[in-house]
């Protein structure tokens with residue numbers, strides 16, 4: 001169904017405002033890398049305390065992602081987004097005005113809850129208000145917003161380097177996008193799909209008339225109603241044998257995205273640059289801005305090329321590059337005591353190549369693939385399992401990184417991530433399906449026909465596949 005240019009602009013505007021949640025996700029996770037260096041000036045922090053300040057957001061996000069499916073279904077997407085913006089505003093105020101470390105932790109925990117719920121709700125809301133032919137691009141825009149949020153946080157870290165009490169401003173500036181999100185959401189419409197589910201078809205039609213061409217509305221409403229008449233999933237349905245492999249794949253992709261160490265660099269880049277020999281705080285924060293810039297640039301590349309080159313080639317190439325970069329970092333730190341000036345530049349090169357390879361592969365592909373591989377009936381529940389896995393492993397890696405550096409040393413720590421990256425590469429090579437150019441319905445059909453994971457993106461329906469099609473039980 002073709003969208004008119006007015007409805008197209010409106011959908012882009014709505015998605016842009018909703019993607020503000022992605023921007024805050026990136027901003028609030030990225031800002032800590034610089035702020036941490038200054039919080040230490042005001043409070044005496046043990047290594048555990050530092051890890052907790054970094055990972056309290058992640059703990060909140062993990063918890064938030066668990067409740068997001070239920071919350072968006074009961075109060076609606078729009079009210080959930082409003083709630084998220086309220087959480088962002090209050091968490092930001094508490095963290096930036098904090099007079100004790102415990103208050104920083106409370107503020108960051110509240111921000112984390114908002115990020116966790118937002119990382120699920122924003123793409124869902126965008127997908128539900130988007131016309132089908134724009135949905136892929138708009139979902140990837142959310143990842144782009146995350147990287148722009150990270151870059152913004154790095155720029156702010158840098159510009160506040162010389163101010164007194166700068167960590168308060170670093171946190172506090174997040175109030176601007178949070179307020180924009182909140183004001184924007186007051187005017188944005190509810191998701192028509194959710195309204196129809198709640199028997200508010202009249203309101204849904206009014207909204208659809210603004211988003212879609214007139215002649216398509218009747219068909220759209222009918223197909224939403226039809227999809228709602230199909231079986232309602234129950235939690236135990238996600239453990240049925242035909243769904244288990246994709247559920248496992250989603251959860252494992254969440255693990256792979258995080259266990260290969262992306263956020264050791266996103267959150268602790270200045271610390272790593274200092275270890276590599278860039279001792280001046282402001283120059284290590286400046287180098288971190290470079291990380292933010294290449295992250296955005298490589299994500300733009302992914303947005304344009306994921307549909308042309310396919311998911312698999314980008315993912316496999318990216319993982320190879322990431323493994324080599326981690327190995328390079330490990331070797332540099334092995335010889336760091338030799339005090340060769342070139343070593344710190346090699347360390348920086350490896351860090352940059354790692355980020356580029358992550359951004360055009362795992363960064364965009366995780367969120368894309370988890371929105372593609374789950375059958376419609378179970379997409380909500382299954383997606384929240386994958387999103388939870390991502391936040392859980394993000395938390396596990398970030399909250400142990402400094403301790404690992406301390407106990408194993410940087411060389412062995414990066415070697416560990418390199419080994420995990422090689423295992424991930426082997427798994428992805430054999431198991432990741434190519435989902436490019438295949439309809440979601442065909443993917444679902446292949447899953448129901450119990451094709452091996454690697455083949456669920458096959459466009460042609462194979463012959464001689466299991467005759468019995470697994471169905472969900474219908475609840476009355």
Ligand code: BGC
Pocket residue numbers: 029143146147150257262263266295362363364366390394
């Ligand atoms: C990941 C985040 C990461 C970001 C970096 C996202 O896809 O989920 O953990 O910080 O990419 O760009």
